[in-house]
Amino acid sequence: MRDAEGFDEFYRGTSGRLLRYGYALTGDLAEAQDIVQEAYVRAWQRWRKLASYDSTESWVRLVVARLATDRWRRMRSQRVALRRAGPPDHVAAPSDDTVLLVGALRRLPPVQRQAIALYYLCDMSVAEIAAETDAPPGTVKSWLSRGRAGLAAVLDDLTPEAHDVG
Known part of the structure; x- marks a missing residue:
């Protein structure tokens, strides 16, 4: 020792x-x-x-x-x-949609946010997400379903044109 x-x-x-x-x-x-x-x-x-x-x-x-x-x-x-x-290329500012989506994702619980990101941004299947997160596939499906519903609700609240009735 x-x-x-x-x-x-x-x-x-x-x-x-x-x-x-x-x-x-x-x-x-x-x-x-x-x-x-x-x-x-x-x-x-x-x-x-x-x-x-x-x-x-x-x-x-x-x-x-x-x-x-x-x-x-x-x-x-x-x-x-x-x-x-040489200098790096100019990177454009994020679009308004990107800012809204990132803000909405931040309001989701971490497991739902992770499932949404893996499914939509990393093109992973439910089975692959289940393996990576060590969760049953049914749980991953629940996270995705709740995450989508949560995103829809948050985006509806954040989108100004959703409240503009012409």
């Missing part, structure tokens, strides 16, 4: 310093937290061996530096790829 207490003590004594170090290397606190966490995971996986090192912290610091360098390399590769591909 690994020396959990020894690792915990090491972590408590060094984590603040290493987070500040990671932040200085990346300039991004969230990224620094991610790479420092990854460095400690790697240290924990090798803790039996690392615990005997004269300077375990310097090993973790080296891992943090390498992870930060890898991050900069990935970012540089992404910038090069973006330059080659």
Whole structure:
């Protein structure tokens, strides 16, 4: 078994310093937290061996530096790829119908929303939805039926022209 207490003590004594170090290397606190966490995971996986090192912290610091360098390399590769591909195409704003439908879907219970999305957007059969959600086919049919009825009611309430009687 690994020396959990020894690792915990090491972590408590060094984590603040290493987070500040990671932040200085990346300039991004969230990224620094991610790479420092990854460095400690790697240290924990090798803790039996690392615990005997004269300077375990310097090993973790080296891992943090390498992870930060890898991050900069990935970012540089992404910038090069973006330059080659050019700017992304303009994406049009969603239509009014899309906004209404998304708003209506949000008002459905999650299981009904999931069933509707799988059936209509992913073209899955009732049997496939049942397998994916681990629910009986009859339950999936019920979700779909109730979801359709719920959508119809919500869309009727949200659609202004439904209330305009000419």
